[in-house]
Amino acid sequence: MADSTTSKAPSTGTAPRRSWWGWGAENKALSDAECSALGRLLPGAPNAPLPVPDVSALALPKVRVEPPTELAPLMSDAPRDRASHTYGKAYRDVVRALRGDLSAAPDQVARPRSEQDVVDILDWAAGAGVAVVPFGGGTSVVGGVEYRADRHRGVVSLDLTAMNQxxxxxxxxxxxxxxxxxxxxxxxxxxxxxxxxxxxxxxxxxxxxxxxxxxxxxxxxxxxxxxxxxxxxxxxxxxxxxxxxxxxxxxxxxxxxxxxxxxxxxxxxxxxxxxxxxxxxxRPRHKASATVVFDDIVSAMDAVRAIAQSGLHPANCRLLDPGEAALAGVAHKGESILVLGEESAHSPVEERLATLLALARDHGGTPAARESGGADTAANTWRSAFLKMPYLRDGLARMSVISETFETACTWDRAPQLYAAVRSGLTEILEEVTGAAGTINCRFTHVYPDGPAPYFTVIAPGRRGSEVAMWDEIKSAAMSLLHEHGATVTHHHAVGRDHRPGYDLQRPEPFALALRAAKQALDPAGILNAGVLLDPAGILNAGVLLDPAPSHDVDDRTVSVRSERRE
CATH class of the missing domain: 3.30.465.10 (Uridine Diphospho-n-acetylenolpyruvylglucosamine Reductase; domain 3)
Structure with missing residues (x-):
């Protein structure tokens, strides 16, 4: 018989307050002085960071819809609630929030406490012609929680974090x-x-x-x-x-x-x-990690492929190219770094880690020295840098420096060519858009027997006031490059609204027909997260058919995949 038990959600205690405009906790954001110091490392950056607006002074749009009396206890139209639920955490979201552009703010933020609350909110919204945008934790970096359709009488952001048991x-x-x-x-x-x-x-x-x-x-x-x-x-x-x-x-x-x-x-x-x-x-009780140094990125890719195809399934197998390794502070002489990790709940893992290191050596890798007790300094340094990176990105945004990350996946036979093509193609785009070659780094976040998931980071000088437009152009070019080389538009960041152009090219049309039919069947009033995955088509809004023949514009930016750049 199953041992079935129930747990209670722990108290949040005195957890740091979430930032309404940027990543994570307010008290972990870079200070003005830290932002300025960061800007001094980048030629052309302004002298002072963009100020963080006072949320109480923001010019939010007028609330257009009020909830019925029975739902009012679940709803809030407080400025901070509306502001913090306007966007996700993409670079373009952070910049617009810093500039006080909250024109897409929801009218209400709903916090259901039960499934019945969710049912009641959806029933009301469908009858009232109100859009509902499920919010989760709001960490989307692809425009997944920002309403852009402009086809409803109001918008509710549906925050489920009270349902946390x-x-x-x-x-x-x-x-x-x-x-x-x-x-x-x-x-x-x-x-x-x-x-x-x-x-x-x-x-x-x-x-x-x-x-x-x-x-x-x-x-x-x-x-x-x-x-x-x-x-x-x-x-x-x-x-x-x-x-x-x-x-x-x-x-x-x-x-x-x-x-x-x-x-x-x-x-x-x-x-x-x-x-x-x-x-x-x-829960694992045995853990071990190590790093391996490679002088050549292609040899490092061969080593990772051998490990991925070995059937050993390491917990961590991340390859950092020279730029990514330098950014993380684990290499400074043009080396590529492979971070390996093993763990088990049942048995020691040192022997398995030794087998992984032997595979890496077979492809020209040199294991880095480990501290007494098995700790790996480089691996720990990388892990710390990994967790701090979103806060660094926000600091760059305040200094009007363009920062973009995008991830993909491809088969091993295409990996070296994709890596070279993205670096070359984006260098050209950055020079055209920003006037500088910028920095383009890559790491493999996940690996499979048949291919890796490369994750690219782009940093380049921006022009104050033009950051969003510049970011959009770089994003569009990146999607074109991925499509041209047979790689997916996203491996794990989702589609949202920002990846829609690439997703539309990748998705087979028969599947698109089935998805549209599912949308119409399950959401006949078209209230749920309009514009994500599909264009809003034939939305029935409180008995009025809106937009019976919608255009194929993705959103107000009308982003196009710019394959002509490579011709």
Whole structure:
């Protein structure tokens, strides 16, 4: 018989207040002095950072809709709530928030406490012609939580973070039923007393929710095997405008197309994920890490391919190119660095790590010296830099420096060519857009037997007042390059609105027809996250058919994929 227990969500205590305009906690953001010091390292940066606006002084748009009396206790139109739910955390979001541009602010922020609250909010919104944007933790970097459709009478941001409990733990099957609004740290805190872990740690872990991970098919920190949240799902419970979808909880099924797969990655366009049964693991007790130095990036790629195809499935297998290694502070002489890690809940891992290091040596790698006790200084330095990087990005934004990250995946036969083509093509674009070659770095975040997931970072001088337009042009060019070289538009950041042009090129048209039909069937009033994945088509708004023949513009920016640049 399963050992079924219920956990209570831990108290938030005195957790630091979230930044309304940028990443993470307010008290971890770079100070004005730190931003200025950062700017002095970059030629052409302004002398002073953009000031952070006082949220109480912001000119927010007038509230257009009021909730009915029975829903009013769940809603807020307070300025800080509306401001902090306007955008995600992409570079263009941060810059617009710093400039006080909150024209897309939702009219209300809803915080349901139960599934019935979600049902009631969707029922009201469908009848009132009000758009609903599921928010999760708000860490989207692809425009996934910003309303741009301008086709509804109002907008509600649906924040599920009050629904944050682990409801049931099946220790025998090593699984748990979990509410979708739980943030990463609170989830792990509720599992820890049972010796269990979900083992899913995206970079946004501290500020993102289980529901957000599921809705965007998020990738975790672990680099091989179960890299995406998809692999950890037993079943989902989803509230749609036409009913509740509850899939059967089993370890596997061949009964037709998977109902869970319909909602995984649907990004809040088909329904609101309220609960999930998730596969858990015993918490690891044995860990070891090491770094390997390579003089040649192609040899390093060959080593990573050998490791990915070995069947050893290391927890960490991240390759940093020379620029990324220097940015992280783990190399300074043009070396590429491979960060390896092993872990187990049951047995020592040193022998497995030694096998991985031997594979790396076979391809020209030199393991770095490790401290007594097995600690690896370079690996720890990289990990610290990895967690601080979003705050550094915000500091660059305040100094009007363009900073963009994008990730992809390709097969191994294309990896060296893709790496070279992106660096070459983006150098040309940066010179055209910014007047400087800028910095283009890359790391492999995840690796598979058949290919890697390269993650690129672009830093270049911007022009104050033109940062968003410049970022948009670089983003468009990056999508073109990926499409031309047979790589996906996103490996784990999701589609949102910013990746729509690339997604439209990648998605087969028969599947697009099926997705449109699913949208019409599940969300006939067209209220859920309009413009994500699909154009709003034939939205029935309080009995009035709006936009029966919509244009194919992605949003107000009308971003186009600029393949002509490469011709």
């Amino acid at each position: 682990v409801l049931e733990i099946d220790r025998t099957s090593r699984a748990a039923r979990i509410r979708a609004g739980v943030l990463g740290p609170a989830l792990e805190a509720q599992l820890r007393p049972h010796g269990l872990t979900l083992r899913h740690f995206p970079q946004s872990f501290e500020y993102s929710t289980l529901g957000g991970w599921l809705a965007t098919r998020a990738g975790g920190h672990y680099a091989t095997l179960h890299t995406h949240i998809d692999d950890l799902v037993e079943s989902l419970r989803v509230v749609t405008p036409v009913g509740v979808n509850q899939s059967l909880r089993v370890p596997g099924s061949g009964a037709g197309p998977s109902p869970d797969r319909l909602f995984l990655g649907s990004e809040g366009t088909l329904g609101v994920i309220t609960e999930a049964w998730m596969r858990l693991q015993d």
